[in-house]
Amino acid sequence: MNRRTFLVGSAATLAAGRTATALAQDENPGAPAPAGEDGPAPVFCHSVASGDPLPTAVIIWTRVTPSPDAAPGSGLGEPTDVRWEVLADDDSNTIVASGDLRTSPEQDHTVKVDVKGLQPDTRYRYRFHALGQTSREGRTRTAPAPGAPNDHARIAVCCCANYEAGFFRGYREMADREDIDYVLHLGDYTYEYPTGGYPGPFQETVRTVAPPNRTTTLTDYRIRQGHYHLDPDLADMRASKPLISVWDDHEFADNNWRDGATGNTIQPGDDYQAMKAQAMQAYQEWMPIRELPLQRTVRWGSLMDIIIPDLRSFRDKQLQMGTWDPKQSMLGGEQFTWFSNELRNSEATWRVIGNEVMFAPMTIPLTMDPNIQAWLTDKLGLPPQGIPYNTDQWDGYQAERQRILDQLAEDGKGNTVFLTGDIHSSWANSLLARGSSGDTVATEFVSPSICAASPFDTIAKKRELAEPVRQAIRAAERTLCQADYWVKWVDLEHHGYLLVDFTRDRALAEWRHVDNAQSPDTPFYTNFAFQTFPGRPGVYYL
Known part of the structure; x- marks a missing residue:
């Protein structure tokens, strides 16, 4: 049994309360039994x-499984003492920081340490010890010191990993690349759908998630997190790079907002606030983050400030659709x-x-004449930047978006880059001072999904439709760039991630794609x- 088979299978094992040995022998009779009922947990x-x-x-993180029945979300297993160590990333094996703590079912046996007293802009290794076993070694790094004259950083940007729709090939390449400083994950880290509820291309389910039901309780969210984290590609990515993450909607419910959700997974009778609180708890337990709320700024020396709103x-x-309200807020006042x-202040x-969601307008223009546009907005109450296709993204919050654009235009720095997720497709956008007109004031690069359904996947419901749908998608891409001229390039088919290279002189964005996310070995x-x-500011060809 190879490593992928064992780790992916282990997710179902632990979620179902079965031992790793039992599942291994089911899938490959006669194979050597991994650690389980015939050996240490x-x-x-x-x-x-x-x-x-x-x-x-x-932050360094792990989870311990003190006994075979102590599966994620089970509430079982004894409190466990864990020792953590941070080591210099060289051949010396020098331990530079260490400590002890105890975890229990109250934290779903997760372990999180905020390791302090480290050196700026330095790489480290780390590991954990518990119950006579030692974890794999992870690798991480600290940020440069405030104002340090650093000249380069490379970020992998990703989002939207639907376990049942495909394999996590993007995570695999991020893990294998030595030149990535950190991974910026922009949400939809997990999905809330039941098994079969959100398939991939051609309506196919590539592999099965746990629990099989829609996630609505703390137990459900913990099981779903645990299942995801046994994926070998995700596990290797998390072990090899520091992660900077923020949630989007599918960690809780489709198209959620402050007090509810308008998407296709919320159901009558759901206690949204209770669901949200429990999803947030599981996210806090399983992700290497400090605390909630998630809005924060990560400063990378004098090269860049990474501002992350929630x-x-x-x-x-x-x-x-078709309506707008100038009081509508995406961010909230505070x-x-x-x-x-x-x-x-940056x-x-x-x-x-x-x-998390696309900033550039994706709208149906009302007119190209600014005088007529103003009349339509004033007299008929139509959105000033055109009628949005999708009010869940910034198009549904046009007045607040305009306040941000006004500030960017006024300060005149021209050094703002939006790195965006959510839309399951790849975009390069020049952001204009009045949304759909005026001077360019900023730039937006949009990451594709890891494997959640792209527009192509959603339309191509049968394999025999692939080529005609592909031709239609190419035509739609051309039409979008013509109608919304601030869109310089769009790809509505492929999965993968975005690689952005920042230097003092430029930011270079590369869209790293695969042709088939349903294959575990498809090349990038x-x-x-x-x-x-x-x-x-704006998008320029190489």
Whole structure:
């Protein structure tokens, strides 16, 4: 049995309360039994992770399985003592920090340490010990010191990993690349659907998630997290790079907002606030983050400030298509003030926004004549930047988006890059001062999904439809770029991730795509690349 088969199978094993040995022998009779009922429990089967790097601190994470019945969400298993160690990333094996703690079912046996007193801009290794076993070694790094004259950083940007729709090939390549400084995950880390509820291309379910039901309780969310974290590609990515993450909607419910959700997974009788609180608890337990709420700024020396708002917890309810309200807020008043101040006070070469939903307009223009546009807005109440296709993204919050654009235009720095997820497709957008007109004031690069359904996947419901749908998708891409001329490039088919290389002189974005996310071995390639420059915002060809 290879490593992938065992780790993926182990997710179902632990979720169902069965031992790893039993599942291994089911899938490959006669194979050597992994640790389980015939040997020590696989204490660290959920791997290790690190995240939220600061100049002198970083979070390290793991989960212990003290007994075969102590599956995620089970509430079973004894309290367990764990020792953690951080080591210099060299051949010396020098332990630079260590400590002891205890975990229990109250934390779902997860372990999280905020390791302090580290050196800035330094790579480290880390590991855990419990019940006579030692975890794999993870690798992490700290951020450069405040104002340090660092000249380069490479970020992998990703989002939207639907376990049943495909394999996590994007995570695999991120794990294998030595040149990535950290991974920025923009949400939909897990999905809430029941088994078969959200398939991949051609309506096919590639593999089965646990629990089989829609996630609505703390137990459900813990099981779902545990199942995901046994995926070998995700496990290797988390062990190899520090993670900076924020949630979007599917960690809780489709198209959620401050007090509810308008998407297709919320059901009558759901206690949304209870669901949200429990999903947040599981997310806090399983992710290498410091604390909630999630809005924060990660400063990477003098090169860039990564400003990460929370676009779900404080937003107003989404409006109906074709309507707009100038009071509509995505950020909420207090968070908007924080966000505006972070932009205003940043002195870095780059201001980078970790942005869950697309910022650029994707609208049906009312007219190209500004006088007629103003009349339609004033007299008929139509949205000033056109009628949005999707009010869940910034198009549904046009007035607040305009306040941000006004600030960017006024400060004139021209060094703001939005790194965006959510939309399961790849975009390169020049952001204009009045949304759909005016001077260019910022740039947006949008990451594809890891494997959640792209527009192509949603339309191509049968394999024999693949080629005609592909031709229609190409035509739609051309039409989008013509109708919304600030969209410089769009790909509505492929999965993968976004690789962004920041230097003092430019930011280079490469879309790393695969042709078939349903295959665990499909190769990666750079489908397209664009660049932008500090003081010269917008999308430029190489």
